[in-house]
Amino acid sequence: MEFFKGMGQDAVKDLYEVVSHEMEKYQAMNLELNMARGKPCKEQIDLSDGLIDGSIDFAIKSDYRNYGILDGIDELKTVFADVLKVEKEEMIIGGNSSLNLMYDTLMRGMMFGMSDSRRPWIKEERVKFLCPVPGYDRHFSICEALGFEMININMDENGPDMDQVEALVSKDPLIKGIWCVPKYSNPTGITYSDEVVKRLASMKTAANDFIIMWDNAYLVHDLYEEGDQLMDVFAESKKHGREDRIIMFTSTSKITFPGAGVGMLATSKRNANRFKQQMGYQTIGHNKINQLMHARFLPSTEAIKHHMEKHAEIIGPKFKLVDQILNEELDKYGIATWTKPNGGYFISLDLPQGCAKEVVNMCSETGVTLTDAGATYPYRMDPKDSNIRIAPTFPSIEELELAIKVLCTSIKVVVAGKVLGQTYQAGA
């Protein structure tokens, strides 16, 4: 006998009798003890409460300082399910960056495909993505990093040109998605019209795994009392059984701390369950303390609205100032048009063709850094070289006034120079 060294069969039988009864006794105790994972105990975690503030009780439904809860805490889901008009089961709360969630979503599309993909995207001959322009440079960078072919779609005051979009997606199964910043779009500041939203939600696509990357970054970011109204794309898509198409993203980056907010996504339950399963390989869960701090600081839609009014008080005057200076300096010459958004973070400025790069360079040489000309286009190529993105929030009012005056002077120098066939040289 290999085990129970030196014991005879009878001795083992006796032992078996004893331990079987012992076992029955334990089984009658209704124990609930978990030693499955290497989780530190509460006392260990208490050791680090000095990190934040020992007086905060982080044990709500479970100890939020410990591991677990892959898709986010219930308290914060409750708040943002209301804001986003989704069910909690349709949400995933992530780390501090919604961009990270977007990147990971497309990375997973490449490696594993979407819910209805016939194969991982990387196994397709090519992946194409529609990019309304001008748009958000970081969206386009992700596509570039993953080798997607980007197709420009014109934007107007209603959103992307839906005739163009429908004509493309109805024919080409390699077109796997479209980027949208539907409210206070980056950089034009426009909000998609109801018609555009309806057509996006219902259109037929040759690819049955087509997705809409709905980056609702500015959903509560009104500058004035009367904000734009965005139609609910998710509700619309459900009417047509197309909710797997919609992947909505938002974050508190421009509500609380840009670098330490909370990013989240919402999509169909089918997608959400699939994403959670895939996320389970990547992480045990995101920072729930930060999530809880947010749920407490922003406990309701009403609280968020009130908080965003304070943002508007700070940045509203900056947007007005930019518009006023552009008006004073440029309007009479007819050499520029610009947007007058009701929210968001940007003013989009269009110059005569072939002038944007030169203006941005001239500003740069003068110590005024603007977003690179072309950055708002795929591959950083503005085909008309005419668009400049103005981001008025960060500078102080005084700095902003000076910066926009420099910008206006640069524009006048460059455009007048072009008309006269002259090139400006400092001190010439």
Place this chain on the structure above:
Amino acid sequence: MEFFKGMGQDAVKDLYEVVSHEMEKYQAMNLELNMARGKPCKEQIDLSDGLIDGSIDFAIKSDYRNYGILDGIDELKTVFADVLKVEKEEMIIGGNSSLNLMYDTLMRGMMFGMSDSRRPWIKEERVKFLCPVPGYDRHFSICEALGFEMININMDENGPDMDQVEALVSKDPLIKGIWCVPKYSNPTGITYSDEVVKRLASMKTAANDFIIMWDNAYLVHDLYEEGDQLMDVFAESKKHGREDRIIMFTSTSKITFPGAGVGMLATSKRNANRFKQQMGYQTIGHNKINQLMHARFLPSTEAIKHHMEKHAEIIGPKFKLVDQILNEELDKYGIATWTKPNGGYFISLDLPQGCAKEVVNMCSETGVTLTDAGATYPYRMDPKDSNIRIAPTFPSIEELELAIKVLCTSIKVVVAGKVLGQTYQAGA
């Protein structure tokens, strides 16, 4: 003329003269104004200080609440560069999860390849990975998710069987890496010997993009005053010009808050620069407030050591208790062997072949949840069905005592039952 509506050429000339001078004036002002990104201003960010504690000054070198600093703040790099014995330029600080950094590293290996890859790994016929067993289940799950073929490597008290490792990697260019938990290994608790470290650092590999996933999760997690000493694999690898092979990971998950700590990686500067470039598409930066809180709470190697002594005071007695009960209950029967680690989070228990699953199930039916039998092996297949991972940290001393007694009784019931050819049935 298209622009300057109604103005004659002379009027434009006059204007050009005026604005050129204006431009020169601005250029002489040495301005430094940045409007490139849609960054909220300080006053906006101040609005949310209630999230944490308004009295904390988060503006150190820059406003850590705002966007930016992709690879982590200098203060925390200073602390952990000392702990890890690396240069700051060799480090990347991430979010709350080192697992996430590992997953992303391998995901990027698949999509983009490593520094010396001839092509992205996904373009290879297959990707194989060496998995010392028993090992960490989440490492193996990542491999499984990415479709890697996992090859078991035997572990002994010195670490992975290096004869086996060298024989494999020297021949097969599709073997792209190996998982290592080099100190207080999960679950056996052993620390790699100097010889194993040296051979890993210097061995020749058929794949020139072979990587060592060096998950140093328990690097400062001594249970007793005399901790194990782990040789510096990075320094060793540099002696042989093989530092691109080493990717070290660690985190504060088992130092501060498991769910809200800071994960980080360290590797060659060449790799680090490449990773940063790739990470730049994924995020603007991780949560720097959490990083700063950590740098302040753990300002030095000495502070970390002191803090970890407090952990040891809490969990050291738990490890001793488990060892004591296993000794009392099982030693005399010769039906189990187990490890007696000097640190880390686990005790690894080996039973007679074919018993582990049954024991874990019996415990589970009795309300004692253990890590699934097999979980510490690739594909959850323990070829001998003999290994059980004990994680003693989370339960209280009282719960732990009960749980281990249940475990011991289950072992006796199962093994004696096997010897007698009997199957235990409650109440039978």
